[in-house]
Amino acid sequence: MQHEVMFAGFGGQGILSSGKILAHAAMEEGHQVVWIPSYGPEMRGGTAYCMVFISRKVINSPVVRNPLHLVAMNRPSLKKFAPLIKPKGIILINSSLIKIGSGRDDIEELRVPVNEIAKDLGDPKSANIVALAAFVARSNIVAFDNLLKSIEHEFINKNGALPLCMKAAEAGRKAGLP
Amino acid sequence: MGKVLMKGNEAIAEAAIRAGCLNYFAYPITPQSEVAEYMARKLPEKGGVFLQGESEIAVGYMVFGAAGCGERVMTTSSGPGISLMSEALSFIACAQLPAVFVNIMRTGPGLGGILPSQADYFQATKGGGHGDYRLIVLAPSSVQEAVEMVMMAFPLSEKYRNPVMILGDGLIGQMMEPVEFPENLIVKPTRKNKWAANGMDTRKSKKRNIVKSLILDPETMNTHNLLLKEKYDQIRKKEVRFETYNMTKPYKVLIVSYGTMARVCKTAVDLLKEEGIEVGLLRPKTLFPFPEKKIREAAAKAHCKMVLSIEMSMGQMVEDVERSVQGKCPVRWYGKCGGEIPPPKELMEMIKGLKL
Numbered sequence: 001m002q003h004e005v006m007f008a009g010f011g012g013q014g015i016l017s018s019g020k021i022l023a024h025a026a027m028e029e030g031h032q033v034v035w036i037p038s039y040g041p042e043m044r045g046g047t048a049y050c051m052v053f054i055s056r057k058v059i060n061s062p063v064v065r066n067p068l069h070l071v072a073m074n075r076p077s078l079k080k081f082a083p084l085i086k087p088k089g090i091i092l093i094n095s096s097l098i099k100i101g102s103g104r105d106d107i108e109e110l111r112v113p114v115n116e117i118a119k120d121l122g123d124p125k126s127a128n129i130v131a132l133a134a135f136v137a138r139s140n141i142v143a144f145d146n147l148l149k150s151i152e153h154e155f156i157n158k159n160g161a162l163p164l165c166m167k168a169a170e171a172g173r174k175a176g177l178p
Numbered sequence: 179m180g181k182v183l184m185k186g187n188e189a190i191a192e193a194a195i196r197a198g199c200l201n202y203f204a205y206p207i208t209p210q211s212e213v214a215e216y217m218a219r220k221l222p223e224k225g226g227v228f229l230q231g232e233s234e235i236a237v238g239y240m241v242f243g244a245a246g247c248g249e250r251v252m253t254t255s256s257g258p259g260i261s262l263m264s265e266a267l268s269f270i271a272c273a274q275l276p277a278v279f280v281n282i283m284r285t286g287p288g289l290g291g292i293l294p295s296q297a298d299y300f301q302a303t304k305g306g307g308h309g310d311y312r313l314i315v316l317a318p319s320s321v322q323e324a325v326e327m328v329m330m331a332f333p334l335s336e337k338y339r340n341p342v343m344i345l346g347d348g349l350i351g352q353m354m355e356p357v358e359f360p361e362n363l364i365v366k367p368t369r370k371n372k373w374a375a376n377g378m379d380t381r382k383s384k385k386r387n388i389v390k391s392l393i394l395d396p397e398t399m400n401t402h403n404l405l406l407k408e409k410y411d412q413i414r415k416k417e418v419r420f421e422t423y424n425m426t427k428p429y430k431v432l433i434v435s436y437g438t439m440a441r442v443c444k445t446a447v448d449l450l451k452e453e454g455i456e457v458g459l460l461r462p463k464t465l466f467p468f469p470e471k472k473i474r475e476a477a478a479k480a481h482c483k484m485v486l487s488i489e490m491s492m493g494q495m496v497e498d499v500e501r502s503v504q505g506k507c508p509v510r511w512y513g514k515c516g517g518e519i520p521p522p523k524e525l526m527e528m529i530k531g532l533k534l
């Protein structure tokens with residue numbers, strides 16, 4: 001089965017790196033993966049999204065109209081993309097910034113105050129890791145340990161950011177568990 | 179080295195370095211700027227030269243200069259930049275020099291947009307510049323294939339002493355996929371002392387090598403064009419590459435599609451198969467030379483009722499498909515060219531709606 005996960009939010013929220021970390025973890029697990037960014041003449045604060053395809057089989061089309069899952073980090077992306085999600089998919093809503101629901105009763109809605117959790121840990125920038133970890137804990141799309149390895153791979157050379165990211169991952173896991 | 183997750187643009191840059199290309203000139207343009215970014219960081223470490231030109235016109239002639247000296251050289255750009263380089267491309271082709279050009283296509287015409295497109299097909303295969311010249315045009319459909327084609331492009335361009343263009347679209351440049359770099363990527367440079375202006379001290383002969391593209395004498399010019407034509411005919415004979423998908427089945431429709439678009443078509447072929455409809459797909463990997471013979475044979479099968487050219491352009495490759503099919507079967511075009519790639523279901527519905 002092919003999984004498509006869409007990460008969407010503002011530029012600067014770490015949308016593209018969340019997707020990249022998930023794609024890396026899935027690749028290390030032996031899956032086929034494709035990571036597609038939205039790219040445009042945008043800057044911090046503009047819209048940003050990316051799509052991660054994960055499959056046991058060769059991924060042909062890198063284009064899909066209806067992804068299976070959505071991680072929505074802001075309200076415009078939830079409104080825009082929630083109607084597209086396939087039935088039985090997961091929609092993770094960043095409830096720190098989004099006060100509305102997905103309006104869908106055929107999907108699994110997961111509300112996590114990722115900004116507040118990240119702020120309590122000491123750095124609001126780790127909100128994307130909280131969201132990613134919560135999504136992985138709920139969906140089991142990759143083994144959680146493999147996600148941690150990919151977070152380490154991504155942040156090990158980034159000026160001491162790793163310990164906080166690991167804490168953010170643990171907090172996200174707790175928030176995401178069913 | 180195992181698999182690494184890499185952006186198409188970065189993988190193209192890494193492949194070029196591993197293929198022994200130490201000269202790279204470029205001017206930034208979305209959606210391929212990561213190639214230059216990567217080269218700027220990595221080439222100096224390898225003892226190579228990265229130089230950002232003041233324009234793509236300058237870059238084209240920097241490539242001409244380096245190639246004339248017998249150096250392995252590459253540039254990358256997108257449609258509008260390739261337009262500016264096209265004069266130099268014509269000069270390089272006339273002077274019979276090896277060089278690799280990469281076009282990561284964006285929408286056009288004009289400045290257009292920055293989203294994926296395949297609208298530079300004519301520019302690449304029919305000559306964006308003036309005169310009777312051809313480029314060898316390779317069209318990757320994945321990051322892995324982009325790496326392999328860069329690896330292939332340098333020796334091909336040296337074998338024929340002709341520029342090679344890698345024609346990718348914005349998605350190939352921007353997407354990340356796992357890639358594996360072949361171990362032995364560096365290919366030995368061919369003997370270049372016969373033609374390269376690389377200094378008299380590099381050879382025993384006293385003959386000067388002159389690189390030029392001005393040939394005023396009509397007879398010499400005609401002879402030169404005949405020589406080029408013979409080379410292009412050889413390329414047509416020997417370098418055709420393509421992939422077939424579901425073509426062993428009695429397909430009613432044959433799709434011809436390349437690059438990212440061909441990947442979407444493959445999924446559409448799978449979806450149609452689930453509904454009991456057999457569709458074949460032929461994906462040209464070389465756009466020049468074009469797989470004319472294979473398409474003609476595939477279209478001539480009794481079960482084939484229509485040939486569809488599906489492209490992210492307003493109908494460019496379809497002219498080559500028509501030329502190949504030679505009236506043996508109706509040929510139609512389907513495509514979009516605003517930057518949005520038609521998803522598999524849209525193609526499926528379109529094919530189901532065809533009156534065969």
